[in-house]
Amino acid sequence: MDFEHIVVGAGISGLGAAHFAARAGVPTLVLERSNRIGGCINSHQFANCGDFWTEAGSHTCFNSYGTLISILEDLDQLDRLTPKADGSYRLWRQDQLRPVLSGLHPLEALISLPRLARRSKADASVADYYGAILGRRNYRDLLGPAFQALVCQPADDYPAELLFRRKPRRKDIARKFTFPRGLSEIPAAIARQPEIEVRTAQEIRGIVGDGNGFRIQLTAGDELRCDYLTLAVPPDVAARLLPKHLTNAKAAVDEIAMAEIETLLVAFRVADLDLPAIAGLISVDDAFYSAVSRDFLPDEQYRGFAFHFRPGALDAEAQIGAACHALGARPADVVENAHIGNRLPALRKGHHRTVERLDAALAGTHLAITGNWFYGVSLEDALTRSRQEHQRLFSNRLNG
Ligand SMILES: Cc1cc2nc3c(=O)[nH]c(=O)nc-3n(C[C@H](O)[C@H](O)[C@H](O)COP(=O)(O)OP(=O)(O)OC[C@H]3O[C@@H](n4cnc5c(N)ncnc54)[C@H](O)[C@@H]3O)c2cc1C
Structure with a gap:
């Protein structure tokens, strides 16, 4: 089957790429391996806590996220923006909560x-x-x-x-914001557009060059052909999927490593926690790097936290114990918990030279590569790359 543009990966990078293409009149098919969209945007709904959710990944957008805000404007979503309540982080050090x-x-x-x-x-x-x-x-x-x-x-x-690249702020928009049902509203709104088709649970076996275009082979046996392809997957996956003839691109992508994160979500009844509202915890010497609370959008019944653990440091039960210890809570009071795997690129100094080599290898091809591993890991960094790659891929169409 033939498509003009296929995007692989339905995180914010891939959906952003699909959005820009769709707005420029290029209908786009997005193929996603997992059975949900959003990737690191994952507003997790607990099964037995009504409609209470907690962010398992990305939790905050800022009014300096100009590319994201322009997409939300395109989609008439600005009235959904919900300012985040201010809260402070605490330092968790030597078994004690302390001011930062x-x-x-x-x-x-x-x-x-x-x-x-x-x-x-x-x-x-x-x-x-x-x-x-x-x-x-x-x-x-x-x-x-x-x-x-x-x-x-x-x-x-x-x-x-x-880290901390200065970007202009939109003064008419709350400095920090989320959405009534969490950041997962963003990928959902992008994917609802009629010019974008998203297929989840798609396992890709390989990609081969076909003239200027590409053939995408799915594990289920189907083969899809496209004139333009955007890879919006983590670097290790991109390196595996890149068509064989793009050896220089593969060599550059191969240099970028990934970090694994074991995220634990815990929900408590408000009455069971004797802890003032906090933004989260910065751990100095425990098995987790940080914890992010849902207190920025208070709920009458529940409080939720995402603890981001080093991989392999603790088993599932010990993670719950460590989280409860830091929150001054009893494991018996955890109403619900969930364990979620997150991954982020492990960027290293000199990274921009790798990106330059990759861009040189992609020049003139019908292949775009985007993600949170070019200019930084924030949602805005990912979308900045998606917009740039979109302009490169479809510049003839945009100018014509
Ligand atoms: C814990 C945590 C907290 C964060 N907090 C913030 C924050 O507050 N603010 C902020 O701006 N940023 C934050 N970030 C960063 C931001 O969320 C991510 O960098 C961004 O969402 C990454 O988007 P992406 O599309 O590049 O990658 P991903 O979200 O990783 O998406 C990649 C997609 O590709 C899919 N995929 C993988 N392999 C295949 C395959 N073979 N075939 C098809 N699909 C495949 C994956 O399933 C996934 O859906 C946070 C990240 C984490 C993990």
Whole structure:
């Protein structure tokens, strides 16, 4: 069967690519391996807690997410934006909840900060850069754990230039926002468009070049042909699926590793938790990197938390024990729990050179590659790449 454009992967990168193509008049088929769309956007609905949900992955959008906001405008979804209540994170260290600033060594920060003017983020790791400008002890006790919590993996070698890139803010939009039923409303709204067809539970066996186009072989035996292809899957999957003749592209993608995250979701009755509302926890020395609460959109009956654990550190029961210990709760009071696997790219300094090599290998082909492993891991970073790749792929059509 023939299609003009096929996207592989129905996370925000793939759905964003489908959205831009559909808006430019290119009908698009999206193939997704799992039986739900959204990838790392996963507003998990607990089976026995009414319509209460907790984010298992992405939890916050900002008014600096211009590409995302433009998509929401296209889809008339701006009236669904729900400001997030302010809440503060706590530091979880030596079995105690502490204010975040308890990890700060002010004198060391004061002495180190003048180095800011002389330091460049280019080609520096997070540990090099922030360790220099705020001091090694501040990095060890506060910034290192905070970055680790942010990217849900050991963060020392992460490229400094890919964290906190300045983007203009939309002042007419809440600084931090979500949706009444969680961020999963975003992929759902994109996928509802008539020009986009999404097929879930699609296992792809391989992709082969066919003239300028591609043939996609599904495990079920079907074969689909397309003129243009967008891969929007993690780098290890992209490297496996890339057609054989694109050897340079494959070599570049092969350089990018992935980090596994074991996410535990727990829900409690409001009355069973003796803990003020919090945004979440930054762990300094426990088996989890961070925890994110659902307190930003309070529910009358339930409270929910997502704990992001290092892979293989604890078994399922011990994870529940560790989460309850940090929250000052009893395991017997957990109303429901769920274990979910998350994955994020483990980017390293010098990453932009890998991206340059990949882009050189893709130039002139009908293949786009997008994802959260180009300019950073945020939803906006992923969509920025999807929009750029869309412009490259369909520039003739857009200009003509
Ligand atoms: C715990 C956590 C918290 C986060 N918090 C935030 C936040 O608050 N704000 C923010 O901006 N960002 C956040 N992020 C980052 C952001 O959510 C992700 O970077 C982004 O959603 C990734 O989108 P993606 O489409 O590139 O990849 P993914 O979401 O990973 O999507 C890839 C898709 O491809 C599918 N796939 C894989 N293999 C195949 C195959 N062979 N065939 C077909 N389909 C396949 C997968 O099933 C998946 O649906 C968070 C991420 C995590 C994990």
